[in-house]
Amino acid sequence: MLSKKQARAFFLGGTLVTFLIFIGLTVFSLSKEVDQTNHGNITAEVVRGKEIWESNNCMGCHTILGEGAYYAPELTKVVDRLNQKYDGNGEQVIKSILMSQGPWQPNGRKMVAYGMTEQEASDVVAFFKWIGEIDLNGFGEVVGVDRKISPLAKEKINN
């Protein structure tokens, strides 16, 4: 039968081993050789866009990379999606929402009116474009323009 001493050894040993593996995997997955975040493409604009994203707690309503509050749309592929919807004018649409002085309320759900400057709005768009280029192991396709269903099937559903 297991003794208390053995139980303690299991706890301490198991914790140490798994934590060391965890650190090793962290170092590996953040190393340049396997980087899939296009880290090299992070510009000053992207960094400013991220700061604006955080200082306004956009994640408190939206999700990005699948993380957030599920109250407003996922924004990982927002530029592509709105480009498709508005004939290539996605960036302009995003900017006008961010610069709007009145609350944007699609389908009645209100967004805070941030009244950003042109520069600020451009920075946020740059941030979205950088996010949109990350290799997300397949998640980008799930939330992107080409969802997992063919246009033909969509027609059938609509009918």
Place this chain on the structure above:
Amino acid sequence: MKYKSQKVAYWFFALSMLLLVLQITYGFIMGFARIGFDNLHDFIPFNTARAVHTNLLVVWLLSGFMGAAYYIIPEEAQKELVSVKLAYVQLISLAIVGVIAVVGYHFNYWEGRKFLEIPRPLDYLVVVNVLLFLGLILTTLFTSKRKTTTALVLSMGLLFAALLYLPGMLPFDSQVTDSFFRWWVVHLWVEGVWELIMGGILSFLLIKLTGVDREVIEKWLYVIVGLTFLSGVLGTGHHYYYIGVNKIWLVVGGIFSALEPLAFLAMALFAVNMYRKGEKKHPNKLALYWTLGSAIVSFVGAGLLGFAHTLPQTNLYTHGTLVTAMHGHLAFWGAYAMIVLAIISYSLPNMTGRKLYESASGRAAFWLSNIGMIGMTVAFGVAGVAQVYLERKFGMEFMAVQKEISIHFVVLILCATMFTTGIVLYIIDFYKHGKPTDEALELNN
């Protein structure tokens, strides 16, 4: 109550109750916003309500854990707390930091990182506060000759929780790296070191309530926290599947996340078995309800419902949907909220000398809050699964889907009302106990 200084725990628990009420209030604001009644938008937009709701959860649970430590450590170490005055200073400073943070969220003063919204200057105050708390607890424990496993596991959990707050304060230019290390805090807290705290409190309660030999209980405590770390540390990988890091996490996270329910299952079996083995029938039935309830509900909420969406194949579609909210609500409730309510139910009669061990309102509080929370979980689950199919599989637009599923939020609000009724009854019982008194010391001895 065996030591006068244990009374300080009462005020931490009282702060917890106050913050819990506020947390629920902001939950209702979000629930109503989801069905179209967002009349408070100009003052409390959704992102404010959300930040307040989740941060108050963290703070009231931490306040509950701290109260639990102030109650348990003197009793386990068999000596008074080293400084009661400093414990009150710590309580007041915790409350002040919490109030500044919550008020700040209403004026766009935050960091905007999920669960870690507290702005940087306040982060430093949190660190000072927690260092003071740890100083008091660890000095009390290590100046005593008696260092029990229960006290060591609890203190270890609290110490690691403090250390793991630090990676969340590192600045990063990349959203991916930022998110990566944010999970070091959030995941390794809730699926790692907080479980040490939960295990320590659970062990203390089982020793007191069942009368089973301490050596037996503490041996299994080691096994359970061992299983927790064995699965939970590498289980962090389930947050890394789709945020822009290497595919290796799909394998590692998938395997170890699948093992995570085992730790919770072990905890549930452990609690139930110790109860069955126990010959001592402690009269505090309500504390027993909450203790066993916590072990069982955490298995369902954190273990089973977590596993329901941590396989990479499933998570590809559920990631970033209301399915996460389903799991989150029952997991936090079972594992952490209920264990805090359990230690409060156990310690309150001891600190105040009023032995309100059994009451119809106390039982109603337990059942109404639990059934209400299960109802809320089901409502989130149905909404989440519908969202996955409509939005992710059929490609419908986000807001079109939200309209389709809004009816489930009506159900959510109804169940939340039942849950709140239970919590109100619990708080009335809390109030009925009156304030802690030194006379309770004599009554017990």
